[in-house]
Amino acid sequence: MGDESECCKKGKVYHTFKCSPPISHHTKAILTLNSFEKGGDGDNTPVLALTTGWFNNKKRCHHNITIFGNGRRVHAMVVDECDSKRGCDAEHDFQPPCPNNVVDASKAVWKALGVPKRDWGESDIHWSDA
Structure with a gap:
């Protein structure tokens, strides 16, 4: 797998979520791969x-979290x-809504x-708050 985008399929119903599982x-969570730089892969920055x-309505934006996986953090x-x-839709690059338990991380992570x-x-x- 890679950071290729999955496009929505005509006629398919996609689940949406307003909340996520409780934080402990x-x-x-499920770690997924994302590119954060325009035309790039976010190779060197753990974002x-x-x-x-x-x-949480941007309350965690610009805050660090700790990710635990593969025996490391x-x-x-x-x-x-x-x-x-x-x-x-165009705003979301015609990608389906995210599941409610995703940490979408750069290659650096x-x-x-x-x-x-x-x-x-x-x-x-x-994961946990840092």
Whole structure:
């Protein structure tokens, strides 16, 4: 898997979410891969987008969280929302809404966790506020 975009399919119904699972000291999530630089891959900066409920109306924006995965941990800055309320439109690059349990991370996060490149795409992780 990679950071290719999945486009919405005509006629398919996509689930939307206004909230996310409760946050604990080790909140379970799915780590996904995202590009954060225009035309780039965010190779060197550990940044991420949180699904709508966890993004919490920008309250976590520009704050670090700690991601635990692959036997390691990394601190990364929340810089965006992975919108789980809307999608399939031009504003969202015609991508489906995010699930309600996503930490959408740059390549730098995957590298810091030591995940082999062939396994990048989706991974079970835990996270907490830093």
